[in-house]
Amino acid sequence: xxxxxxxxxxxxxxxxxxxxxxxxxxxxxxxxxxxxxxxxxxxxxxxxxxxxxxxxxxxxxxxxxxxxxxxxxxxxxxxxxxxxxxxxxxxxxxxxxxxxxxxxxxxxxxxxxxxxxxxxxxxxxxxxxxxxxxxxxxxxxxxxxxxxxxxxxxxxxxxxxxxxxxxxxxxxxxxxxxxxxxxxxxxxxxxxxxxxxxxxxxxxxxxxxxxxxxxxxxxxxxxxxxxxxxxxxxxxxxxxxxxxxxxxxxxxxxxxxxxxxxxxxxxxxxxxxxxxxxxxxxxxxxxxxxxxxxxxxxxxxxxxxxxx
Amino acid sequence: xxxxxxxxxxxxxxxxxxxxxxxxxxxxxxxxxxxxxxxxxxxxxxxxxxxxxxxxxxxxxxxxxxxxxxxxxxxxxxxxxxxxxxxxxxxxxxxxxxxxxxxxxxxxxxxxxxxxxxxxx
Numbered sequence: 497x498x499x500x501x502x503x504x505x506x507x508x509x510x511x512x513x514x515x516x517x518x519x520x521x522x523x524x525x526x527x528x529x530x531x532x533x534x535x536x537x538x539x540x541x542x543x544x545x546x547x548x549x550x551x552x553x554x555x556x557x558x559x560x561x562x563x564x565x566x567x568x569x570x571x572x573x574x575x576x577x578x579x580x581x582x583x584x585x586x587x588x589x590x591x592x593x594x595x596x597x598x599x600x601x602x603x604x605x606x607x608x609x610x611x612x613x614x615x616x617x618x619x620x621x622x623x624x625x626x627x628x629x630x631x632x633x634x635x636x637x638x639x640x641x642x643x644x645x646x647x648x649x650x651x652x653x654x655x656x657x658x659x660x661x662x663x664x665x666x667x668x669x670x671x672x673x674x675x676x677x678x679x680x681x682x683x684x685x686x687x688x689x690x691x692x693x694x695x696x697x698x699x700x701x702x703x704x705x706x707x708x709x710x711x712x713x714x715x716x717x718x719x720x721x722x723x724x725x726x727x728x729x730x731x732x733x734x735x736x737x738x739x740x741x742x743x744x745x746x747x748x749x750x751x752x753x754x755x756x757x758x759x760x761x762x763x764x765x766x767x768x769x770x771x772x773x774x775x776x777x778x779x780x781x782x783x784x785x786x787x788x789x790x791x792x793x794x795x796x797x798x799x800x801x802x803x804x
Numbered sequence: 805x806x807x808x809x810x811x812x813x814x815x816x817x818x819x820x821x822x823x824x825x826x827x828x829x830x831x832x833x834x835x836x837x838x839x840x841x842x843x844x845x846x847x848x849x850x851x852x853x854x855x856x857x858x859x860x861x862x863x864x865x866x867x868x869x870x871x872x873x874x875x876x877x878x879x880x881x882x883x884x885x886x887x888x889x890x891x892x893x894x895x896x897x898x899x900x901x902x903x904x905x906x907x908x909x910x911x912x913x914x915x916x917x918x919x920x921x922x923x924x925x
Contacts, residue, residue, distance in 0.1 A: 530917035532830075618916075664920065667839065712831040713917055715839035759827040759854065791827040794911040 529618030530713055531658035532706070533675060534755045537764050537784050538731040539702040540677045542623040542656035544581030544613050546789040546798045547573045552587075557770050557780040562594035567603065575800040579613040591641055603641045605631035609652070621658030621673070628652065633684070646685035646693060653678050658706075660713060671709040676701040681735075692740035700733030708757075727755045731766065747775040751782070762786045829855040829909040832887075836921040843924045845896040849879075851905055856886035861908035864891040869900035869920075879905075886910075898925040 526533045526543030535541050537552065552569040559565070571585035589603030608630050615624030629650045636643025658673040677700050683693035707726045711719045734748035753766025768780035790798035833852040836842045849864055864879040875894065882888035889907065901923065906916040 527828075527915065530915070532828075708830065712834070712838055713919055716834070716837040788827070791911070791913070794913070 526623060526656070528616055528621045528623050528656065528658060529660070530709075531621035531660055531673060532708065532757075533623065533656050533658070533673065534704070534727055534757050534762055534764075535786050536675060536702040536704075536729065536731060536755070537753070537766055537782055538733050538749070538751050539675055539700045540652065540654050542625045542654040542675055543616075544575050544579065544611050544625065545573050546575050546581075546793075546800075548787045548789055549585075549784055550787065552782065552784040554768070554782045555780045557768055557776040557778045559776050560773065564592045565603075566590045574797075577800050577802050581611050581613075583607070583609045583611070586635070589636075589641055599637075599640045601637040601641055603636045603643055605633065605644055605648070606635035607631045611652070611654075615655075620661050621656075623654075623656035623675075625654040626652065627654070629679075644683075644693075645688050646683050648681050648683045650679045650681045650698070658709070660709060667714050668710075670714050671706045673704045673706060673709075674701060675704070686740065692742065694737040694740040694742045696735050696737055698733070698735045700731065702729055702731045704729040722756055725757050727757070729753060729755060729766075732771070734771065745774060747772055749775060753782075760788050760792045762788070827855055827909065827911075828913045829853040829857055829887075829907045829915050831905070831917055834903075834919065838919040839921065841922040841924055845923055846893060848893055849891040849903055851889045851903075852885075853887045853889070853907055853909075855909040855911075857881065857889060857907040858910055858912075859889070861914075862889055863906055864889060865904045866891065866893070867902050867904070869902070871902075874901070896923050898923050 526541060526545060533541065533543065535547060535549070549569065549571040552571070554567040554569065556565045556567065567587045567589050569585060569587040571583060573581060573583045575581040585607045587603055588601070590598055590600045591603070592598040609627050611625050611627035613623075613625050615622060629652055631644065631648045633644050633646040638645045654675070654677045656673065656675040660670045662670050677698070679698050681696040681698060683695070685693055687693055705728050707719055708724055711717060711724045729752075731751040731753070732748065734746055736746045737743055748771035750769045750771050751766040753764060755762055755764040764784040764786065766782050768782060770776040792798060830853065831851060832854050835850040836846050849866065851864065859881040862879065866874045866876060868874065874896070876891055879889050879891040882890055889905070899922070900920055902918055902920050904916070904918040906914065908914050
């Protein structure tokens with residue numbers, strides 16, 4: 497996502513935003529004990545799942561050079577076994593440089609990720625996932641939209657923790673949960689079009705407050721539909737270059753918003769606030785429609801390909 | 805497009821099932837209320853879920869505030885409502901109690917939860 501706000505700025509921004517694009521391709525529908533973790537828009541989820549985001553519409557903040565971009569993303573998450581899954585995602589993009597005609601087409605990269613669920617701790621509402629993702633070069637319009645001409649490989653660790661195990665004396669904190677990701681991005685080319693592609697360190701978090709958990713697990717405060725299925729949250733994501741002349745430069749966004757979840761879908765909406773001058777200026781927004789395939793098609797595509 | 809929107813609304817609506825599909829069962833209502841207090845011992849615990857549940861794989865347990873189980877019979881579904889699970893209770897002494905529930909919705913998704921309530925003196 498940040499690619500759009502930074503691509504015209506520096507080669508570093510291009511490279512790091514690739515990783516943020518991975519981070520924005522969130523997945524899943526998960527439980528740890530009685531904690532339900534929604535699929536978050538920016539932060540990758542700490543569980544494998546059978547789900548689909550279609551569409552995710554992103555109106556990016558203006559880039560430092562004044563260009564504006566809109567992304568429409570699609571993502572499919574599929575379990576191979578109950579603990580092993582993969583995701584595929586890509587996006588269509590409309591870029592409007594300042595004073596120039598708009599350009600459209602596939603932007604960024606086709607992303608694929610293989611994940612393994614190594615931790616589900618019900619009493620402590622904890623989740624852990626490791627994986628490796630690849631953003632494949634030449635799968636977007638390189639010349640017109642600045643899509644990468646190189647592949648980026650990223651080992652990934654995602655985690656989640658609900659705070660429902662806090663003491664009863666802290667009832668208002670128990671609906672809190674946090675999910676997060678830490679990963680490194682390794683481009684397969686050290687430079688593109690004369691600009692270096694640095695390795696990157698990427699991290700992000702989603703701070704969530706589940707009104708569903710408050711109402712049905714902690715204290716009945718009289719919430720009814722649709723408010724009893726709301727999860728206000730703040731997501732943050734950052735990417736820092738590690739080498740090739742850009743060491744220490746960081747781009748990132750802060751995204752406050754809300755998620756509502758129903759029986760088969762969830763809807764999310766967030767504002768996008770650049771966290772640094774390198775990222776852009778002004779504000780943007782994102783909305784996402786997300787389908788729980790495991791609930792819609794529990795006996796076919798909504799279940800793991802193999803069970804053991 | 806209109807058909808797509810209609811199907812989309814059907815998927816989103818909490819009370820409109822999509823053909824052939826059920827979802828995870830979330831707790832929708834609890835009596836006694838979650839985190840609440842009742843003046844006298846309740847006769848039963850009534851938990852209403854968002855989906856129909858499979859009673860053979862669903863249950864409710866209750867324990868005192870210090871973790872001692874309260875002897876009860878099994879939880880039973882309401883004959884007229886497959887989303888309602890009922891646990892009959894013995895006379896409860898004043899104090900705090902913890903209710904633990906687990907249900908399997910009819911499409912085999914499992915969910916669980918717990919909450920506390922207080923019986924007054």
